[in-house]
Amino acid sequence: MTQFFTIAIDGPAGAGKGTLARRLADHYRLNLLDTGLTYRAVAYALLRLGLPLDNVSAAETAARQVDLAKLDRAVLSAHAVGEAASKIAVFPTVRRILVEKQRDFARTPPGAVLDGRDIGTVVCPDADIKLYVTASAEVRAQRRLAEIESIGGTANFAEILADIQRRDERDMGRTDSPLKPAADAHLLDTSEMAIEAAFLAAMSVIDDVLAKRNKA
Ligand code: C5P
Numbered sequence: 114m115t116q117f118f119t120i121a122i123d124g125p126a127g128a129g130k131g132t133l134a135r136r137l138a139d140h141y142r143l144n145l146l147d148t149g150l151t152y153r154a155v156a157y158a159l160l161r162l163g164l165p166l167d168n169v170s171a172a173e174t175a176a177r178q179v180d181l182a183k184l185d186r187a188v189l190s191a192h193a194v195g196e197a198a199s200k201i202a203v204f205p206t207v208r209r210i211l212v213e214k215q216r217d218f219a220r221t222p223p224g225a226v227l228d229g230r231d232i233g234t235v236v237c238p239d240a241d242i243k244l245y246v247t248a249s250a251e252v253r254a255q256r257r258l259a260e261i262e263s264i265g266g267t268a269n270f271a272e273i274l275a276d277i278q279r280r281d282e283r284d285m286g287r288t289d290s291p292l293k294p295a296a297d298a299h300l301l302d303t304s305e306m307a308i309e310a311a312f313l314a315a316m317s318v319i320d321d322v323l324a325k326r327n328k329a
Pocket residue numbers: 126148149150152153195198199200202228229230231232280284
């Protein structure tokens with residue numbers, strides 16, 4: 114491996130990229146950053162202060178204060194925080210501050226797996242491996258529903274689906290760093306693929322790149 118081996122994983126909410134990123138980071142012994150948490154941390158700070166989500170200067174201040182070592186998934190994973198995150202994520206100045214932190218993280222040896230929306234296109238355009246993980250909105254909504262029900266909760270499929278579609282629109286439609294596959298990304302559609310199969314498919318892509326590199 115080179116000094117900073119980088120695996121970039123992008124895709125819409127609920128496609129399975131988080132689980133895949135964790136499996137790959139464990140397997141290849143790389144650092145792991147869920148960049149969604151950085152946008153969530155900014156949104157959470159504004160919500161906690163009771164500030165509107167279009168207060169750009171407060172969002173910039175919150176972005177500067179984000180400490181990657183202190184991202185609390187338990188607090189930040191709330192659904193409302195994800196919604197709010199996609200609203201502050203449209204501001205270019207906020208993105209610039211967070212992207213700098215994400216790049217520093219990626220450059221720390223031995224390298225990292227980063228997952229998000231713009232990793233292969235903006236944060237790490239020179240990543241060694243780029244994966245774009247997707248699944249149909251219906252499959253993602255079904256998975257989310259199963260997840261909620263597995264912990265004893267109840268939810269409505271149509272509402273979850275509408276939520277996912279709204280988030281997709283916001284993430285794919287924004288002007289700065291919209292969600293889209295990098296030109297050189299490997300596409301993994303997990304609509305009809307269990308996470309284990311996606312992991313094996315990703316490993317085969319990565320091992321191919323590593324084998325070629327070791328021969329060179
Ligand atoms: O992945 P997660 O659902 O935690 O992301 C929350 C929101 O943060 C996304 O809907 C997206 O708007 C934003 N985000 C982003 N760029 C990233 C990661 C997340 O714009 N690299």
